[in-house]
Amino acid sequence: MKVLVAYMSKTGNTKKVAEAIFEEISDEKEIKTIDEVDSIEGYDIAFLGFPIHKMGPDKKTATLLEKHCLQGRKIVLFITHAAPEDNQDLLPMLDKFRQAARGADLIDMFDCQGQLDKTTKRIMSILPDAKLRLWAKQDNSQGQPDKARLDRARAFSRNVMLKIHSVN
Numbered sequence: 097m098k099v100l101v102a103y104m105s106k107t108g109n110t111k112k113v114a115e116a117i118f119e120e121i122s123d124e125k126e127i128k129t130i131d132e133v134d135s136i137e138g139y140d141i142a143f144l145g146f147p148i149h150k151m152g153p154d155k156k157t158a159t160l161l162e163k164h165c166l167q168g169r170k171i172v173l174f175i176t177h178a179a180p181e182d183n184q185d186l187l188p189m190l191d192k193f194r195q196a197a198r199g200a201d202l203i204d205m206f207d208c209q210g211q212l213d214k215t216t217k218r219i220m221s222i223l224p225d226a227k228l229r230l231w232a233k234q235d236n237s238q239g240q241p242d243k244a245r246l247d248r249a250r251a252f253s254r255n256v257m258l259k260i261h262s263v264n
């Protein structure tokens with residue numbers, strides 16, 4: 097079994113989750129940034145990770161997912177976001193990633209909080225949009241993903257690989 101872990105990460109959070117997932121895989125494996133990936137065709141399974149940007153996948157992410165998620169290829173998605181995991185607004189945001197990856201066979205999906213970078217937070221706190229200002233004020237994502245979340249990513253990775261091996 098050949099496994100790829102590929103990620104996009106602007107401020108390092110999704111990269112941390114990617115590395116935690118990668119460490120738990122005992123098959124032949126590679127870890128790359130998504131920009132280094134030409135095709136996922138040569139892999140039996142690809143874990144693909146992205147941050148939420150502006151309520152979903154940004155344009156580049158949606159285009160990449162549509163490009164790679166073809167012909168029922170086996171993929172796993174992992175997503176980081178500043179909103180707390182129990183925030184109901186996350187469901188439609190995560191669904192947009194599923195939609196963009198609809199050409200693939202989505203085995204499973206993981207998400208966790210990742211800290212909003214300080215510059216973005218500062219900019220949001222002075223924007224004219226009151227909703228964004230409130231969001232910056234209520235932000236509780238600093239320090240994420242913490243050890244507990246990275247442990248959860250590791251457990252997720254082990255479970256996915258067990259599931260894959262049990263059907264192959």
Ligand SMILES: Cc1cc2nc3c(=O)[nH]c(=O)nc-3n(C[C@H](O)[C@H](O)[C@H](O)COP(=O)(O)O)c2cc1C
Pocket residue numbers: 104105106107108109110111146147148149150151152176177178179209210211212213216
């Ligand atoms: C431009 C921008 C837009 C963002 N939009 C959202 C959002 O809509 N919802 C959310 O929960 N987090 C949002 N975030 C926070 C990121 O998803 C979060 O910090 C993520 O962990 C960043 O991952 P990275 O460090 O791998 O780039 C946004 C961050 C940036 C920079």
